[in-house]
Amino acid sequence: DTGVSQNPRHKITKRGQNVTFRCDPISEHNRLYWYRQTLGQGPEFLTYFQNEAQLEKSRLLSDRFSAERPKGSFSTLEIQRTEQGDSAMYLCASSLGSGTGSNQPQHFGDGTRLSIL
Amino acid sequence: DAKTTQPNSMESNEEEPVHLPCNHSTISGTDYIHWYRQLPSQGPEYVIHGLTSNVNNRMASLAIAEDRKSSTLILHRATLRDAAVYYCILRADSWGKLQFGAGTQVVVTP
Numbered sequence: 001d002t003g004v005s006q007n008p009r010h011k012i013t014k015r016g017q018n019v020t021f022r023c024d025p026i027s028e029h030n031r032l033y034w035y036r037q038t039l040g041q042g043p044e045f046l047t048y049f050q051n052e053a054q055l056e057k058s059r060l061l062s063d064r065f066s067a068e069r070p071k072g073s074f075s076t077l078e079i080q081r082t083e084q085g086d087s088a089m090y091l092c093a094s095s096l097g098s099g100t101g102s103n104q105p106q107h108f109g110d111g112t113r114l115s116i117l
Numbered sequence: 118d119a120k121t122t123q124p125n126s127m128e129s130n131e132e133e134p135v136h137l138p139c140n141h142s143t144i145s146g147t148d149y150i151h152w153y154r155q156l157p158s159q160g161p162e163y164v165i166h167g168l169t170s171n172v173n174n175r176m177a178s179l180a181i182a183e184d185r186k187s188s189t190l191i192l193h194r195a196t197l198r199d200a201a202v203y204y205c206i207l208r209a210d211s212w213g214k215l216q217f218g219a220g221t222q223v224v225v226t227p
Contacts, residue, residue, distance in 0.1 A: 033214060033215075041219065042202075042204055042218055043161065043215070044217070048213075048214055091161070093161075093215075106161075106213070106215060108160030109160050
């Protein structure tokens with residue numbers, strides 16, 4: 001399968017612990033996005049990379065959250081000192097970048113479900 | 118950013134067409150209309166997009182009103198696998214982030 005891959009699929013941790021998720025995009029895609037989805041809601045945008053550069057961050061991304069894409073390939077999303085409200089599905093998507101990018105569909109992984117005890 | 122309005126849910130019988138409406142009265146001239154769907158326990162999946170003209174692909178058709186203030190996603194023959202949440206999204210941001218609403222839950226009955 002050459003789609004977007006996310007690991008782990010599920011993560012259960014205690015409040016206050018740090019967690020890290022990984023996303024492997026489709027290999028030729030230079031744009032990578034992170035979203036968060038809570039139950040019954042649509043996904044919410046968190047941040048976006050063009051190659052290794054992080055170009056936009058949502059106000060939802062507090063200082064406990066950090067995302068990296070060190071070589072412009074895979075990306076990691078770390079949450080420090082997790083809180084109950086961080087429980088959600090974390091989705092990664094990738095796309096080709098060309099022109100304004102508005103036409104390029106995003107391809108999503110199946111997400112990492114985070115549960116905070 | 119321009120917003121979209123969709124019904125919360127719609128029900129269809131298997132093998133019948135489904136017409137999913139979306140209102141976007143504040144759409145700007147450069148906004149593309151995108152549709153994604155999300156099956157249970159999966160990430161969203163791209164369905165179709167368009168600007169002004171109607172569009173067809175293997176998954177669905179997109180009919181766009183002449184004034185572009187509304188659009189309709191058409192699934193020609195619903196199958197049980199089409200049961201999902203369908204999101205209508207206007208894409209104005211040049212970096213391409215998607216702003217999802219609550220979407221329409223489509224239920225397909227055999």
